[in-house]
Amino acid sequence: MLDPDTATLSVCITCRAAGDTSEPRAGARLLAALRAEAEREPVPGLTIEGAECLSVCKRPCTVAVVSPNRWTYVYGDFDALEDPEASARTLLTGLRRYLETPDGVVPWRERPEAFRKGVVARIPPLNRTS
Template identity: 90%
Template sequence: MPDPDTAVLSVCTTCRAAGDTSEPRAGAKLLAALLAEAEREPVPGLTIEGAECLSVCKRPCTVAVVSPGRWTYVYGDFDALDDAEASARTLLAGLRRYIETPDGVVPWRERPEAFRKGVVARIPPHRKP
């Protein structure tokens, strides 16, 4: 049985900011910033990994968080070009709150602003029939 106090953050590594042609792509830069920030300030139970594509190309940079028994969220619009480190800190702060909840639903006012404005999708937890 999966541990309910764990979560996986998938970061779209193919995300490219509008007009940006640099390599690595913005999504890969965000992943690197997240891994570095998590090294400095770990989030217990959180695994961070790259994903080839999350198909949210109009809202780069995009991430998805999934956890057993919790709602899954897809967030977009994270800045990985001008301030990837700030985006990483914001994401990890929000995910700390997410992991602390029994269902993944952080009260609206307790969510970082980037989570309130950047939500692309909210997917209900899988329930066994």
């Protein structure tokens, strides 16, 4: 059985901003920044992993967060070219709030601005009743 106090953040490592040909790709840089920031300020229950492609190529950099009994969210438009560290801090701040909720729905005003503007999809939990 999955622990309801856990979440997995998948980071698209193939994400690349338009015209960016640098290596590692922006998504891989974001993943590295997230792991480094999580080392400095851990988020209990959060696993961070790379994903080959989240198919949101027009909104790089893209991440998805999934957790048992919570809504799944896909977010895009994180800046991993100019400031991947700031994007990592923003993501981890939002994910701390996400894990504090029973259903993953953080009140609108309590979400980081990047979460309000960058949401690509919101997917209901598998066990949702109603």
